[in-house]
Amino acid sequence: MKKKLLTLLLGTSLVMGLAACGGGTDTSKNKDTTTKTTDTGGGANDVAAAAEKITAQKCSSCHGENLKGAVGPDLTHIGAQLSKQQILDILKNGKSGGMPKGLISGDDADKVATWLASKK
Template sequence: MKKWMMAIGLGAMLTLGACGGGDEEETTSNGDGANTASVDAEAVYAQNCAACHGANLEGMSGPALEDVGARLSASEIEEVIRNGKGAMPANVIEDDEEITAVAAWLAEKK
């Protein structure tokens, strides 16, 4: 009897575990019609960009980005992140999803 109950319990756990989901990534539009996996753009910015552009986008050794979205589109910002510009080196952020997310987040700053 115990083996039968354990088999039912194990089967239920496997079935429910397989249907649990929760691992899917939420997607959002980046303003250019492309979807991006949910990435914490602010955290990526803080880790990779804030040392030069300031924690509050105020600018330091790099220019201020407080209103960068008024000057550049998300795709233009993404191009700068990928290729660099002026003293900024290329590929400061290496992950494509992170680049897209940060560019979309910065494009909202107007």
């Protein structure tokens, strides 16, 4: 009986965790998913600040508050494993195993990819 209850609880936790990451398809047209940022002339610091804000809003539910991993993998040193272009490709196209495509797009995806690629 304990095994069945434990299996049920673990299964439910897994489903709830994956549901928090998204994965559904959005069929709406004209949906703007970009985050507006103001250029204050700070260059790289502005990009990093904007990327941190975007990841806090879009990525922390799966990758954890500090991107140390949760349902999704640890991203704190992802730049040592993947290039900016590879990260951008994953952001745009998703990855099997739970990373949905299109969670971040456009200029926001580029900012996040640049910021994550710098995490070595």
